[in-house]
Each structure stands twice: as C-alpha cells, then as structure tokens.
Amino acid sequence: MTRNERLTCKEVIEPQLAALGWALQEQLRIGPGRVNLTGEAMYDETQSIIADYLLRFKGVPLAIVEAKSEAESAADGMQQASRYARRLSLRFSIASNGSDWILTDNDTGEFESRSAPPSPEELVARMGAAVDWSRWEGAFSAGYHMDQVSRKAVRPYQDVAINKALWQFAQGDDRVLLLMATGTGKTFTIFQLVWKLLNGKALKREHVLFLTDRNSLKDQAYRAFSAFSGAERVQIDKDTVAQGQHLVGKVFFANYQSLDEELEGKKVYEHYDPDFFDLVVVDECHRSGFGDWFGVLKHFGGALQLGLTATPRELEEGERALTTEEKRRDTQHYFGDPVFTYTLKQAIEDGYLVPYLLEERITNVDEEGYTGPDGKRYTTANFERDIRMPDRTRAIAEDLWEVLGKYELRDEKTIVFCVDDTHAAFMAQELRRLSGNGDYAARITRAERNSHQLERNFAVVGPSNPRVAVTVDLLTTGFDAPDVKNVVFMRPLRSAILYKQMKGRGTRLCEDINKRYFTIFDYSGASALEDTEFDGHPANRQKAPSGSKPKKKSGDDTLPKPIGEGVSVIISAENRYVCLADGSKIPFEEYAEQSREFILDVSHKGMDELLRIWIDKGSRQELREALRDRDIYPSAFRHYLDLPDADDVDILAKIGFQLPRVPNRADRANRLWDEDQIWLLAHLGEAALPESERFKSRLWQTALDHYRLFGIDDLEQARTYSAPQFYEQFGSFTTLTNRYGGPVLLKTDLELVKQHLYVPMAA
Structure with missing residues (x-):
C-alpha cells in the first residue's frame, strides 16, 4: 500500500533531510492570502499560502520543499515550490515524493533530478558564499524577541529580510539596503535584527546607531526598541552630549539634523570616535537628507551600514553618468541594489496589507483649465499655488461629502492631502460645515500649535475625533493610524516617492474595525504616479511628465495670490478602477x-x-x-x-x-421554502407529521437561515452544524447526525437541497 502525502513526509522525506543536517520548519505559513473585500471572514482559510517545509542551516533559511505522496510525481511540486521560494526571495526550491528529488535554482531557472536531497553545505557552496561562522553563527542562530503581551511574531518575509542582511554582512559587505513597502514593519524588522546581533555577540562594541530625519520617526523607533531597557537606549542631542551622557548604552537614536549641529567647535557626531558604532541604520534613506548629511555616514564609515527604504530608486539615470552630487543622493549607488525587496503588491497578495480601490474625480476647471481675473491661464498645477480657488475647494468638499455618504464612509478615518496650509484650512472648514460637527475635520500641519496632540488624537483607533485629518505633508511618514480607510488627493504631485508615502497611510491592516480595503479619491491626477512594478501603475495610463520641480522662492506664501471666485465648478469626470494583486489597474x-x-x-x-x-x-x-x-x-x-x-x-x-x-441569498432561500416546500417535506418523509415533529425540515430551515447570512460554503462544513443556532435546537453534531439518519444521508440531502436552491430566477 502506497503512503499518502503525510506518511511520505514523516516516514521518508523528513528522515532523509534530518540525516543531512537540515533544520526543518514544517507548514510555514507565508501569509494568510489576500484580504476579502467583503463577506463575514477577513480571510479565506483555503487561500492561506503554506509551504510544506522551509530548510534552515545554522539558522539561515536556504530552500523551500514541496512534498508529494509516493504515488505522485515529484515534478508535480516543482512549480509551487519555486513560486513559494520566489515569494521569500530564496534561491533554491526542492520538490520530492520521497524517492525522487528535483532541485531548482530559481536565479538561473536550471533544475536537476536526484536520488537524494542536497546537503546544506552543497547549497552554501553553490551560492559562492564565504562566511566567518565563528563570528556570525551566533547571530544567525539567536532567537527573536517575543513580547509577552502582544505576542507579536516575526513574519516569514521579515525573517528572510533579516537573514539576507546578516548574510551580506557575514560575507564582508559593509553596506546593505532593504526595500520594504510602507506598512510592512521595517522598524520592527530592524529591532529583531539588532536583537539577534547583540544576543548573538556578533558586534564587537555592541553599539548601534539608528538614524532618522524626523523627530516622529526617531521617537517611533525608540518605542519600537522598548525590549531594551531605558539604560540601554540613548537619544542623542546636544544636551545629552554636553552632559556626558552619550557614551553609555547599546542602541542610540538620533536625527541627522541633531548630529550635524555645532557643539564646542565641532559637530555633535564628532564627539563620538569613528569606530564607536558597529552598525549604523539609516531610516528612509531615499530622502534628500541622506545626501545633505552625508558627513555623519562618512565619519562612521568603518561601521556596518544598513539602509531602509519603502520606495525604489526614483532618479532616472538613462544613459548619462551620474554627477558627484547625484551619486551622493542616489540610494542604490551608495548602498548597492537591495538584498531584499518586499513590494506593496506582494504584501497585499500575501494578506499583510489591505488592497485598495481608486476613484478619479475631476472637476471641469481641472479638465479645461481656468482663465483668471488677471488674464492668465491656470491649470491644476497652479491651483492654490498661484491662484486661490475657493469655489473649487468648496465643490470638491461637497462632492467628497456626497461620495463618502454614498459608500457609507463618512464616519471612517480619512486623510486629505492639500497644496498648502491655507488650502488645508479652507478644506477642513468646508468639511466641518458639511458635517455640522466642529470637531469632525482638523487641519494637521506644522502651522498648528497643537499639531502633535491632533496627530495623537487622530491616531487612536476607534471613534475618536477628528475623523478627517487635512494636511499637506506632515502625515506622510512616521505616522501610524491603521484604521484610515480613505486617502484623498487634492494636491498635484510629481514625486512618485511622495505619492507612495501618502498612499501608504491607508495600506495597514486593522482587524479592530474589520478593515478590508481603503479607497483613494483622486481630485488632482496624483494617481498618474502609480507604479506597475512595485505597487500598481496602470498600463493604460500615461505617467506624469518628467521634469524638475521648481524650487519654492523664499516668502512665496506671503505674496498675495489672485482669487478665482464666482466659478461654476462641477465634477465632470468620474473614473473607477479595479486594482489587482499583479500590480495592474x-x-x-x-x-x-x-x-x-x-x-x-x-x-x-x-x-x-x-x-x-x-x-x-x-x-x-x-x-x-x-x-x-x-x-x-x-x-x-x-x-x-x-x-x-x-x-x-x-x-x-x-x-x-x-x-x-x-437575487440575493435571502431571495433564493425564500423561493426554495415557498415553492419547493411540498417537495422537501415529501422527500424527507415528514409531510404527514405535525409541524412540531418535523425535525429534518426544521434543520433545513435553520440551514437556509444560515445560508442567507454566510453562503453555501459554510453549509458544506461539518463544524457549521455545531454553531449555537444548530446546537441549541438539535444538540451536538453527533446527536444531530444520528437522529437524522447518519452523516452520509445528511450530505446526500444537502446535495439535493443545493439543486433546488440554485435554479434560474429573477430578483
């Protein structure tokens, strides 16, 4: 008798792998699968992405194994094994039925059939790696930190990102870049990496510097490393250095700007020896701050340097050579290509971020342009920058209010991106007027004295006010409000990086409010910057024109701007898009x-x-x-x-x-009960029984009530019949089936009921 898949794994496949020294991680759940936009359950259990085995050597993930039963061909598992390996950026995948082993190199596409699995040493040799295991094995093998309250675990893609970075460092590369979409947990990933490095004793001085360019990001990182004691975490600024409190600790947090300040005749960072830090982490390293404060990285040039970014390279190199200044500002020129990339579309497909819907809503003045009272011609790019358009702002606010009401989204968290502080103030006031609630919308910009308090209020998950945050760019990074369900663009953009960051405010999961997706409402054409490779640029639309962004002149905000009033503004174009997991729209x-x-x-x-x-x-x-x-x-x-x-x-x-x-599900259930009840009672043998004794018909009436709410798939699951509405009437599943005549008869009758349920009908 041939073994089934489970026995093949336990009795044949696992012993062979273990004998070669492989550590096996069984049933690796790569992701729960794409979030359902609608329905009772956030995820469909049948769509979970599960690999049979992840093979590790000295803690390093090296290959995926897809197992088949003895009776099946090993080749039947090749495609799935390769697909799962590519999802995790692993070079090797293996398919086996216990006797045949097919090894695939997913970098080259080459494969070979073998009579035995490869050893860990063989795959490491094929990778051409030379690792100083005496220094690095402890870091690879060290466990992750597990918070005892949140029980937040490292996700498979985060595990691979950490090990990819360690692998590069272990081979002598001192600069490494990780590219991970907004919302995928970059800071948490780096915390776990640092935890392994320090606990694995891979860092000589045990000093790590975490660099940011904003206080909010620095504070966020400091909190993310809370597993380290207060004495082990140090926030660097002039006061800390002046008081001599800057040298004792393990993980140090600083802004570029603070380190670049002068103190006692030299830069703050120069108060540290060049070899003080073992590792420098550069958060959001794509931003211009990286180039402007390059001296910090140069001073600590002997340290390992790890760049983090959520956005791919934006600089279009073309055929020309980069200038010295461009090289300094080009992330990948400094750090090299990313050793690990986790895109928005992959995160959505894996089920770790929510999908999104897009509606373009264009006004007639945006579509046709506007001739101002000064005789000049203005377009969307000029509105609110060169000319105030209060009627346009009011019309967009009223349209947004209407469309949010149509989709029952008025009470959901919304972020509106405006052109400048004045534009944001006008938009917030319009939304307060429409809602009749003075706390419904708030401008959250640097111009507000209490902007930090407003940010904190908005970030609270739940029914707190404000419901709408109207901003310019304050909430683009370092801000986490997972229950945001609407992102509104009233600001034209030229930067794909900025668009990604703004869109990223809506991508996070929030099971507390059963968030399944978020919606982009685009009034400015910003969605032309969608990226098909990383997160979904539409193939049938043209990218925004290239060209450098004009520099803002000092004092521009104080110059009077003409005002276009008395303009009839309507929404002249409404376009709806379906955004797919493969990146197309x-x-x-x-x-x-x-x-x-x-x-x-x-x-x-x-x-x-x-x-x-x-x-x-x-x-x-x-x-x-x-x-x-x-x-x-x-x-x-x-x-x-x-x-x-x-x-x-x-x-x-x-x-x-x-x-x-x-028809809806209730229509189908009602039709069956109203028109086919005579058939059902006759088939069940209960036509002559008084209603109080019709056990089977009551069971099917309860089943149809369940179908009305949850659909047909639930009725095909045995566990459904143990739900409260069944248990209270009919007892346990065993009791129910015994009284019915056995599970086989119940299943047979279900098939007949489905045939009467699914008949052609009009609503």
Whole structure:
C-alpha cells in the first residue's frame, strides 16, 4: 500500500533531510492570502499560502520543499515550490515524493533530478558564499524577541529580510539596503535584527546607531526598541552630549539634523570616535537628507551600514553618468541594489496589507483649465499655488461629502492631502460645515500649535475625533493610524516617492474595525504616479511628465495670490478602477468586459451550466481558482455594484449574462421554502407529521437561515452544524447526525437541497 502525502513526509522525506543536517520548519505559513473585500471572514482559510517545509542551516533559511505522496510525481511540486521560494526571495526550491528529488535554482531557472536531497553545505557552496561562522553563527542562530503581551511574531518575509542582511554582512559587505513597502514593519524588522546581533555577540562594541530625519520617526523607533531597557537606549542631542551622557548604552537614536549641529567647535557626531558604532541604520534613506548629511555616514564609515527604504530608486539615470552630487543622493549607488525587496503588491497578495480601490474625480476647471481675473491661464498645477480657488475647494468638499455618504464612509478615518496650509484650512472648514460637527475635520500641519496632540488624537483607533485629518505633508511618514480607510488627493504631485508615502497611510491592516480595503479619491491626477512594478501603475495610463520641480522662492506664501471666485465648478469626470494583486489597474468597465468574456467561456451553454458548476463543491472550487488566476474577484463587483447580500454565482451571472436584476441569498432561500416546500417535506418523509415533529425540515430551515447570512460554503462544513443556532435546537453534531439518519444521508440531502436552491430566477 502506497503512503499518502503525510506518511511520505514523516516516514521518508523528513528522515532523509534530518540525516543531512537540515533544520526543518514544517507548514510555514507565508501569509494568510489576500484580504476579502467583503463577506463575514477577513480571510479565506483555503487561500492561506503554506509551504510544506522551509530548510534552515545554522539558522539561515536556504530552500523551500514541496512534498508529494509516493504515488505522485515529484515534478508535480516543482512549480509551487519555486513560486513559494520566489515569494521569500530564496534561491533554491526542492520538490520530492520521497524517492525522487528535483532541485531548482530559481536565479538561473536550471533544475536537476536526484536520488537524494542536497546537503546544506552543497547549497552554501553553490551560492559562492564565504562566511566567518565563528563570528556570525551566533547571530544567525539567536532567537527573536517575543513580547509577552502582544505576542507579536516575526513574519516569514521579515525573517528572510533579516537573514539576507546578516548574510551580506557575514560575507564582508559593509553596506546593505532593504526595500520594504510602507506598512510592512521595517522598524520592527530592524529591532529583531539588532536583537539577534547583540544576543548573538556578533558586534564587537555592541553599539548601534539608528538614524532618522524626523523627530516622529526617531521617537517611533525608540518605542519600537522598548525590549531594551531605558539604560540601554540613548537619544542623542546636544544636551545629552554636553552632559556626558552619550557614551553609555547599546542602541542610540538620533536625527541627522541633531548630529550635524555645532557643539564646542565641532559637530555633535564628532564627539563620538569613528569606530564607536558597529552598525549604523539609516531610516528612509531615499530622502534628500541622506545626501545633505552625508558627513555623519562618512565619519562612521568603518561601521556596518544598513539602509531602509519603502520606495525604489526614483532618479532616472538613462544613459548619462551620474554627477558627484547625484551619486551622493542616489540610494542604490551608495548602498548597492537591495538584498531584499518586499513590494506593496506582494504584501497585499500575501494578506499583510489591505488592497485598495481608486476613484478619479475631476472637476471641469481641472479638465479645461481656468482663465483668471488677471488674464492668465491656470491649470491644476497652479491651483492654490498661484491662484486661490475657493469655489473649487468648496465643490470638491461637497462632492467628497456626497461620495463618502454614498459608500457609507463618512464616519471612517480619512486623510486629505492639500497644496498648502491655507488650502488645508479652507478644506477642513468646508468639511466641518458639511458635517455640522466642529470637531469632525482638523487641519494637521506644522502651522498648528497643537499639531502633535491632533496627530495623537487622530491616531487612536476607534471613534475618536477628528475623523478627517487635512494636511499637506506632515502625515506622510512616521505616522501610524491603521484604521484610515480613505486617502484623498487634492494636491498635484510629481514625486512618485511622495505619492507612495501618502498612499501608504491607508495600506495597514486593522482587524479592530474589520478593515478590508481603503479607497483613494483622486481630485488632482496624483494617481498618474502609480507604479506597475512595485505597487500598481496602470498600463493604460500615461505617467506624469518628467521634469524638475521648481524650487519654492523664499516668502512665496506671503505674496498675495489672485482669487478665482464666482466659478461654476462641477465634477465632470468620474473614473473607477479595479486594482489587482499583479500590480495592474483596470477601469471598472474594461474589467467587467474582460470578466464577462471568461464567464461566458466557462458557461457557454448558459445560466443553467453556470449554476451546475456552482452546485458541485469540487467544480465550484476549480472555478474559483480559475477566476483568481485571471484576477476576477466577485468581491470587487459586489462592492462596485452594491450587491452586499448576493451569492457569488449570481454576481458572476450578472456580469456574464448582463442580468438587469440580481437575487440575493435571502431571495433564493425564500423561493426554495415557498415553492419547493411540498417537495422537501415529501422527500424527507415528514409531510404527514405535525409541524412540531418535523425535525429534518426544521434543520433545513435553520440551514437556509444560515445560508442567507454566510453562503453555501459554510453549509458544506461539518463544524457549521455545531454553531449555537444548530446546537441549541438539535444538540451536538453527533446527536444531530444520528437522529437524522447518519452523516452520509445528511450530505446526500444537502446535495439535493443545493439543486433546488440554485435554479434560474429573477430578483
């Protein structure tokens, strides 16, 4: 008798790997899978991304193994093994059925069949690595810190990022760059890296410097390292140095600006010996501060240096050589290419960040331009910079208020990005007027004396005020309000980096409020900066024109600006986009037409065929996988078509067969009970029984009530029949099935009920 997959793993695969010295991490959950836009559950358990094994050597993750049963071909696991390895930026993947082993090098695409698995030493040799294990093995093997309250664990991609950085350092590279999307936990990742380095005794002096360019980021990092005692954490500034308190500690936090200040005839950073720090971490290293305060990094040039960024290289090199100044400011020229990249689209696909929807809403004056009272021609780029447009601000505020009401989003957290402080003040006032609540919207900019308190209030998860933060750029980085569900652009942008940072305010998960997605409302054309490679630039739209941003002249804000008043402003263009996991962004109408073609292809015989596919659990699952492969998501249509209670199959029918009306789940359940009750009672043998004795029909009535709320998949799960509404009426699942006549009969009747549930019908 051949072994199934589980026995093949336990009795054949695992012993061979262990004998070679591999440490096995079984059933590695790479991610929970993409967040459901709608529905009861945030995640679909069947979509979890789980690798059979992660192979480690001396703590270093080196390969993924996909296991098959003895009866299957090892080749059947190659594709999935490679896919999972690439998700984790691992070079090697292995597929095996216990007797055959197929090793794939995912960098070259080459593979080889073998009779035994490779040893750890062989894969390390293939990587051409020379590691001083006497120094670095302790860091690789050291465990991660586990907070006893939050129980927050290191995610698989964070684990790989940490080990990639350690691997480069261990090979003698003293500059390393990590590229991780906003919201994926860069600071937490670095805290865990530093924890391993210090506990693994890999740093000679045990001194780490964490560099930022903003106080909010410095404070955030200081709090993130709270597992270290107060005596081990030091915030560097002039006062700390002047008092001689700057040399005792393990992890030091500072802004570039503070280190660049003068103290006793030299820079603050020059009060440290050049070899004082073992490691310098440069947060948000893509920003211009990196170039401006280059002296700090040069002074500590003998230390390991780790750059962190959420945005890929923005400087377009083309064919010309970079100037000296550009080289200083170019992140990748200084640090080299990222050793690990985790993009926004991958984080969304893995289920660690939420997907987003996009609506472009363009006014007539933005579309056509405006001739001001001074005779000059103004466009979107000039509005609020060169001319005040109060009527436009009011019209956009009123449209935003209306559309937020349409989607029931008025009480959800919203960030609005404006052109300048004055523009932000006008917009906040308009939203307060519309809401009738003086605390509903607040300007949060540096011009506000209490901006830090307003930030803290806005960051509190829950129903706190303000609900809307109107800002310019204060909340672009170093600010975490995970329950933000709307990001509004009223400010034209030329910088893709800035756009990513602003959009990143909405990407974070927030299970406390059941956040499934966020929405971008674009009134300024900022979404033209979407990036298809990193997080989704639309293939059918043109990027914003290139060109250097004009430098702001000193005192510009104090110059009087002409005011365009008495202008009739309307929303002249509304475009909705579906943003997919592969990075593409498709106009809703085009997405619906592409989906319609596929739906008609799989159900070419008509609606009856689509329903037949849906009735069978296996064919339904195959259809769902085929839909996902083509990025067709019923949940996206459910949102855009406002069909919250419709069955997925009816949403597909609406798109495929262009039905004028769609039944919801309650309509289907009611039709079955009203029109097929005679059949059901006869089939169950309860037609002659008084209603109080109709056990089976009561069970199916309860099951249909459950279907109304949760859909058909739940009724196919045995655990559903142990839910309170079943248990209170029918007892345990065992009691229920025994009284019914056995689980086989219950399952058989469920199949018949599904056939009567899924019949063609109009709403």
